[in-house]
Amino acid sequence: MSTRATASAQPGIGAGSGSSSSSGSRAATRRPNQLFRNLNSKIASIPMILVAVCVFLGGTLWTVVYSFTNSKLLPRSSFVGLDQYYRLWDAPRWVISIQNLAIYGVLSLIFSLAIGFLLAALMDQKIRFENTFRTIFLYPFALSFIVTGLVWQWILNPEYGVQSIVRSLGWSTFTFDPLYDSSIVIYGVLIAGLWQGTGLVMCLMLAGLRGIDEDIWKASRVDGIPMWRTYLFIVIPMMRPVFITTLVIIASGIVKVYDLVVAQTSGGPGIASEVPAKYVYDYMFQAQNLGQGFAASTMMLLTVAIIVVPWAYLEFGGKKRG
Amino acid sequence: MANISTLNTTAAGLDAVSGRLGSGPSGARPRKVLSQRNIILYGLLIVAALYYLLPLYVMIVTSMKGMPEIRLGNIFSPPMEITFEPWAKAWASACTGLNCDGLSRGFWNSVRILVPSVVVSIAVASVSGYALANWRFKGSDVFFSILIVGAFIPYQVMIYPIVILLRELGIYGTLTGLIIVHTIFGMPILTLLFRNYFTSLPEELFKAARIDGAGFWQIFLRIMLPMSLPIFVVAMILQVTGIWNDFLFGVVFTRPDSYPMTVQLNNIVNSVQGVKEYNVNMAATLLTGAVPLIVYFVSGRLFVRGIAAGAVKG
Numbered sequence A: 001m002s003t004r005a006t007a008s009a010q011p012g013i014g015a016g017s018g019s020s021s022s023s024g025s026r027a028a029t030r031r032p033n034q035l036f037r038n039l040n041s042k043i044a045s046i047p048m049i050l051v052a053v054c055v056f057l058g059g060t061l062w063t064v065v066y067s068f069t070n071s072k073l074l075p076r077s078s079f080v081g082l083d084q085y086y087r088l089w090d091a092p093r094w095v096i097s098i099q100n101l102a103i104y105g106v107l108s109l110i111f112s113l114a115i116g117f118l119l120a121a122l123m124d125q126k127i128r129f130e131n132t133f134r135t136i137f138l139y140p141f142a143l144s145f146i147v148t149g150l151v152w153q154w155i156l157n158p159e160y161g162v163q164s165i166v167r168s169l170g171w172s173t174f175t176f177d178p179l180y181d182s183s184i185v186i187y188g189v190l191i192a193g194l195w196q197g198t199g200l201v202m203c204l205m206l207a208g209l210r211g212i213d214e215d216i217w218k219a220s221r222v223d224g225i226p227m228w229r230t231y232l233f234i235v236i237p238m239m240r241p242v243f244i245t246t247l248v249i250i251a252s253g254i255v256k257v258y259d260l261v262v263a264q265t266s267g268g269p270g271i272a273s274e275v276p277a278k279y280v281y282d283y284m285f286q287a288q289n290l291g292q293g294f295a296a297s298t299m300m301l302l303t304v305a306i307i308v309v310p311w312a313y314l315e316f317g318g319k320k321r322g
Numbered sequence B: 001m002a003n004i005s006t007l008n009t010t011a012a013g014l015d016a017v018s019g020r021l022g023s024g025p026s027g028a029r030p031r032k033v034l035s036q037r038n039i040i041l042y043g044l045l046i047v048a049a050l051y052y053l054l055p056l057y058v059m060i061v062t063s064m065k066g067m068p069e070i071r072l073g074n075i076f077s078p079p080m081e082i083t084f085e086p087w088a089k090a091w092a093s094a095c096t097g098l099n100c101d102g103l104s105r106g107f108w109n110s111v112r113i114l115v116p117s118v119v120v121s122i123a124v125a126s127v128s129g130y131a132l133a134n135w136r137f138k139g140s141d142v143f144f145s146i147l148i149v150g151a152f153i154p155y156q157v158m159i160y161p162i163v164i165l166l167r168e169l170g171i172y173g174t175l176t177g178l179i180i181v182h183t184i185f186g187m188p189i190l191t192l193l194f195r196n197y198f199t200s201l202p203e204e205l206f207k208a209a210r211i212d213g214a215g216f217w218q219i220f221l222r223i224m225l226p227m228s229l230p231i232f233v234v235a236m237i238l239q240v241t242g243i244w245n246d247f248l249f250g251v252v253f254t255r256p257d258s259y260p261m262t263v264q265l266n267n268i269v270n271s272v273q274g275v276k277e278y279n280v281n282m283a284a285t286l287l288t289g290a291v292p293l294i295v296y297f298v299s300g301r302l303f304v305r306g307i308a309a310g311a312v313k314g
Helices: A004-009 A024-029 A039-044 A046-066 A083-090 A092-123 A130-142 A145-155 A162-168 A185-210 A214-222 A227-238 A240-255 A259-264 A276-285 A290-321 B005-009 B013-021 B036-063 B067-072 B085-092 B104-134 B140-150 B155-169 B175-200 B203-211 B216-227 B229-245 B248-253 B261-269 B278-299 B301-313
Strands: none
Touching (some): A039 B216, A046 A290, A046 B140, A046 B155, A046 B175, A083 A092, A083 A290, A130 B036, A130 B301, A145 B036, A145 B229, A145 B278, A185 A259, A214 A227, A227 A240, A276 A290, A276 B248, B036 B085, B036 B278, B104 B175, B104 B261, B104 B278, B140 B175, B155 B248, B203 B216, B229 B278, B229 B301, B248 B261
């Protein structure tokens, strides 16, 4: 803190930029204690400090530490090294969870970015009824994953849903029952997830497109560049920060995917649509195997860290120094 | 973050539309209405819109049919005779396990959770944001950084330590415990929202109040609060939809007789025993989705602003 000198001269205004001289004499007569300066603000921040330190920092560390123990029903502090992690990666259910997360994650990222950008580009053509279209594209985002999962469970129902309708139109061998076919069940979840989430991507992308200078468009029109090439080679590279931020936001949401699977498939058929977050919950609160739950949640933390840390470094680390 | 002034005027989506149409001729030379470009453009948009509307349509249609009609027809056909019986059953007599008093219990549980959670989380976060914006102290930014990083940590990592904490305090499984949990996990995004808003207010106002001798709480209550109605509305939209849609905390931190609506809905629809009544299920699903949908359609553009800031919450 380089502003410490000015800050001590005027107790209270800690914003650092002020330079009123009226409080100079007061500081000379009564130099307040470091701890009690700005006391009200510190008292008001106690909840925030508690949450940040005790829950976010302390809780995370606690879980990571206890993932190295053989806790079962209750947390115990007898350390067993990496045993829980070996057991975790030997469990078929965890391996399937991770595979599902990888498939769901990669496809979800590609499709939601592509569809979101396409919709945003269409919306950016100075269309009429823009508000109506935006309202329609975004309303699924207001719904919970539980509602989303249950609706799509019904639409994909093989007896009454899409499959039976296509069959009744004459294509009698048509098969599309993702919720009962363990090899494609994760794509059924993907369809529901995309329906819920692309509206948000579209909104973020639209904000990015509106931030592009109008002159860029004028210049490319003067040069006679077709519109799709302008988008592909000029606008998208210019929107790189928007893409990266959106990517991080969706990706860290994907790692948490839980309710959607619980509602739509309950992890089934069998264990074909399990995801890591569900593994954690089941082992912590149902199988009474805390150690596995802690190890699995630590792996989730690691996944998020791999996504978020490089981004946070690029986004915030550079600016502060610059 | 720039168009704060427009927030007050766009109370309803309709106003915005009429305002835009009424602003007189502007922009490029008008094109022919039925050009090839327009057909493709609007064609694509309408196809996409139909895809997004389809599930809502299916929900409404299915919830108004009787079971015999569902077994015969397809899910997209409109009901031949409209019945509201499934709605009544979903609300008042659908079964979860042993008790058969429908979704109404879950609804009131959710309301009981929602109201205090929204009030407490916004109160705490607004004061924290205010302290961070105007009364920074040594180390305050460090705590704030931890908070923002914490927004990305999967909830599953922190759930068990919180269970232990609440159990030690003797409030695990109670309403108070759940309110605390919602306050904790709402804090990063709300604090960010309020901090950014209070920072954007002119600093001269704050300084003038300081010179007049106002203290921490006085400035907050008399100057900051009256000026920040829009951001409080945004925060409320964010929290109401977020807490209403929550499932994980409801399962972990409440007892079965006080499960929120989402948990009860899932239990009703995915219960294994008995004949599946799809019309009742869809009515129940619609009832659960109704609250956030109403908030969404009423709040219009404010909702977009809320999620743009709240997207981090995921």
